[in-house]
Amino acid sequence: MSKNRYLNSQQNIRSWFLTLDHKRVALLYAATLSIFFLVGAIAAALMRWQLLRPNSNFLSADRYNQMFSAHGIIMVFFFLIPALPTVFGNFLLPLMIGAQDLAFPKLNLASWYIFLLGGILTLSALTLGGVDSGWTFYTPLSSSYLNTHVTLAATGVFVAGFSSVLTGLNFIVTTHRFRAPGMTWKRLPLFVWSLYATSLIFVIATPVLTITLLLLVAERVMHIGVFDPTFGGDPLLFQHFFWFYSHPAVYIMVLPPMGVVSEVMACFCRRKVFGHTFIAASSLAIAGFGFLVWGHHMFVSGQSFTASLIFSLASYLVAVPSGVKVFNWVGTLYKAKIEYSASMIYILGFIGLFVVGGLTGLYLANLATDIHLHDTYFIVAHFHFIMVGGSVLALYGAIHFWWPKFTGRVYPETLARVSALTMISGFFLTFFPMFIMGLRGLPRRYFNYPEQFHTLNVLSSAGAGVLGIGYLLPLMYLLWSLKYGEVASSNPWNAQGLEWQLPSPPSQRNFERPPHIEEVPDHGFGTDL
Amino acid sequence: MDSEPTFEKSVAPDERNVTNRVGMWIFVGQEILFFGTVFFSLLFISYAHPEMFANARRLSQKIAVANTAVLLTSSFSMALAVSYAAQLKANKLKTCLVWTMLFGTLFLVIKAYEYSVDIKHGAWPFEASLSSGERQFFALYLFATGLHAIHLFVGVVVVAFLLFNFSKKSFSTSKYSLLTNTALYWHFVDIVWLFLLPSFYFHK
Numbered sequence: 001m002s003k004n005r006y007l008n009s010q011q012n013i014r015s016w017f018l019t020l021d022h023k024r025v026a027l028l029y030a031a032t033l034s035i036f037f038l039v040g041a042i043a044a045a046l047m048r049w050q051l052l053r054p055n056s057n058f059l060s061a062d063r064y065n066q067m068f069s070a071h072g073i074i075m076v077f078f079f080l081i082p083a084l085p086t087v088f089g090n091f092l093l094p095l096m097i098g099a100q101d102l103a104f105p106k107l108n109l110a111s112w113y114i115f116l117l118g119g120i121l122t123l124s125a126l127t128l129g130g131v132d133s134g135w136t137f138y139t140p141l142s143s144s145y146l147n148t149h150v151t152l153a154a155t156g157v158f159v160a161g162f163s164s165v166l167t168g169l170n171f172i173v174t175t176h177r178f179r180a181p182g183m184t185w186k187r188l189p190l191f192v193w194s195l196y197a198t199s200l201i202f203v204i205a206t207p208v209l210t211i212t213l214l215l216l217v218a219e220r221v222m223h224i225g226v227f228d229p230t231f232g233g234d235p236l237l238f239q240h241f242f243w244f245y246s247h248p249a250v251y252i253m254v255l256p257p258m259g260v261v262s263e264v265m266a267c268f269c270r271r272k273v274f275g276h277t278f279i280a281a282s283s284l285a286i287a288g289f290g291f292l293v294w295g296h297h298m299f300v301s302g303q304s305f306t307a308s309l310i311f312s313l314a315s316y317l318v319a320v321p322s323g324v325k326v327f328n329w330v331g332t333l334y335k336a337k338i339e340y341s342a343s344m345i346y347i348l349g350f351i352g353l354f355v356v357g358g359l360t361g362l363y364l365a366n367l368a369t370d371i372h373l374h375d376t377y378f379i380v381a382h383f384h385f386i387m388v389g390g391s392v393l394a395l396y397g398a399i400h401f402w403w404p405k406f407t408g409r410v411y412p413e414t415l416a417r418v419s420a421l422t423m424i425s426g427f428f429l430t431f432f433p434m435f436i437m438g439l440r441g442l443p444r445r446y447f448n449y450p451e452q453f454h455t456l457n458v459l460s461s462a463g464a465g466v467l468g469i470g471y472l473l474p475l476m477y478l479l480w481s482l483k484y485g486e487v488a489s490s491n492p493w494n495a496q497g498l499e500w501q502l503p504s505p506p507s508q509r510n511f512e513r514p515p516h517i518e519e520v521p522d523h524g525f526g527t528d529l
Numbered sequence: 530m531d532s533e534p535t536f537e538k539s540v541a542p543d544e545r546n547v548t549n550r551v552g553m554w555i556f557v558g559q560e561i562l563f564f565g566t567v568f569f570s571l572l573f574i575s576y577a578h579p580e581m582f583a584n585a586r587r588l589s590q591k592i593a594v595a596n597t598a599v600l601l602t603s604s605f606s607m608a609l610a611v612s613y614a615a616q617l618k619a620n621k622l623k624t625c626l627v628w629t630m631l632f633g634t635l636f637l638v639i640k641a642y643e644y645s646v647d648i649k650h651g652a653w654p655f656e657a658s659l660s661s662g663e664r665q666f667f668a669l670y671l672f673a674t675g676l677h678a679i680h681l682f683v684g685v686v687v688v689a690f691l692l693f694n695f696s697k698k699s700f701s702t703s704k705y706s707l708l709t710n711t712a713l714y715w716h717f718v719d720i721v722w723l724f725l726l727p728s729f730y731f732h733k
Contacts, residue, residue, distance in 0.1 A: 103548055103552060104552060107552075165556075165559050169552055169555045169556060169559075170552075172551075172555060173548060173551050173552045173555065176551060177544070177547070177548045177551065178548075203555055203558065203559050204558075204559070204562060206559070207559045207560070207562035207563045207566065208562060208566050210563065211563055211566040211567060212566070214672075214676075215570065215672070218668070218672060222654065222655065222668065223664075224654055224664065224665065224668030224669070224672065225654075225661060225664045225665045225668060226570055226574060226665060226668070226669070231661060231664060231665075232577070232578060232660075232661025232662065232664065232665055233574070233665065234573070234574070234577060237570065237573050237574070240573075241566065241570075
């Protein structure tokens, strides 16, 4: 590899920890996020071990509560929300629009340090004994009754929020101001559209969470009385504030993966995605509508029936743009000459599992059925189908698709395909039984359960083992490929997109001369619909 | 070494100013959501405790109004500073920045004094004997004005940094960008105060 590539242009500590190169910042995030993912996964593994037997005392009730809280807080705030934007967004956004870097490179580096600080604070809370409030921190339990490290954990999330906002800000300004000549909004890749919509959510929703957590800490420390009825406050105020952020947050977690699906699919179907404009518009629609549905997390909280009706209706409506995407992807697949590469398998898995997750969301949007299903394993299954079956699968698809671009190496394809199938099947075995458990009434967040749910739980825990193998296999062969993998050309997949015009890996300065931009083409294989 | 390709229109100084300004507006936008959430809390809590606004009489309207004059003056000197910068009048620019810093700091000093007066009058959320409506009102008052004061303090620090930076007679367009964005922030903090004033102080 020649000396001017971003990976080996300079190799001392300072050049990494004081880098202004968006590509290196992406790798800094990747390293940090891998550690957080590992911690969150260990928490899940311990939970699944506990749930192998109905009356296990491997974990005490309090310990179990700490496990699901740790798992939720880390996986949501320190993995899923940042992962695709900060690793793939940071690396690819400038490349995809023909820019030399993001709008504010120093701010980008600062974002990483802020994220690191937030992560350290939260991990400290977990190391010191954890929290048992759940990642949802509902009051007055979290504000007045728990004597675990709620304040410290909440502060960590508070700090990490600033990192999100600054990243979102950076992406929005970059997309507006740094597109190369000829890169019109209509020609923007779908991944860029998804990042733009995600960044809008970052900037609008996160401040609300910031203040909510600050109020929570103030309540805990000073009993100001906003959330605790004993002091005249209202627990529902916390829930409204919390979910006003956290519902759009789930769209942060799913929009970039959907962008990845579009990119990978266009490449391996050898055609433009069907309804390109509609997919771009649906990203914005999801971001917008996503702000109107937060109350569907509160159907049994005691809020008014009228409010519940409105949120229920809005929740049905928000499914429509997601449906538009799924239909357009199916339209892209129809009569296409599909190449089943590893990343293609991952995103096909995304489509199947996301559809299940999304449809079960409709069950939950319905007021009557939600009364029965709320706080059961049905909900746990629903969001894991989207977050893991959807987002994580797409993340792995992204890792495989852009691995040659990031590292200059190609991984072993057959092993990767086997990995993908392992992950999909392991995932299904882990989480599908949970739908059944939930329908049969098993509540979530319990460390023990009645004997009748034993078999389903064993299936789920077994699936978790397979899923774990699915996560670890890529780690092994991807690391192997760094040294022994075939050296990658600029465009090993024959994909469209400006990033594939650059060498693998790119030089530090990205484009030596203005990139050549044309109309988003039909790939030429098969007919364009 | 600097044979940078200039095909990106945003590398030229004027374009960079616009880029920085767009970023700053987005930042201010999210700050609006910050304070919006706090105001919303006040609104929400007041539904359950409509009598809570009666506690406003224990706050000192006089100090608040005086402080408002101070803050508005600092905003005026900040706006003047931007105007002088555009006219390349370095000394007048620096004088105005000094005034801005002084009045901003004066606001904070008066605020601290006001808090001590509040404590004396029992307008403080940490008394055990407070009824619910009282506790929420003073707690949100402290939370909101404290958050505002922190923002103002950051603003004062940035203005100090600007003064230190503008030690030369001439300044580049990038410094002008920094100045105008700081001014935007300063005016935003001022406007937040103008919303805080009636929300907490002006009730019958």
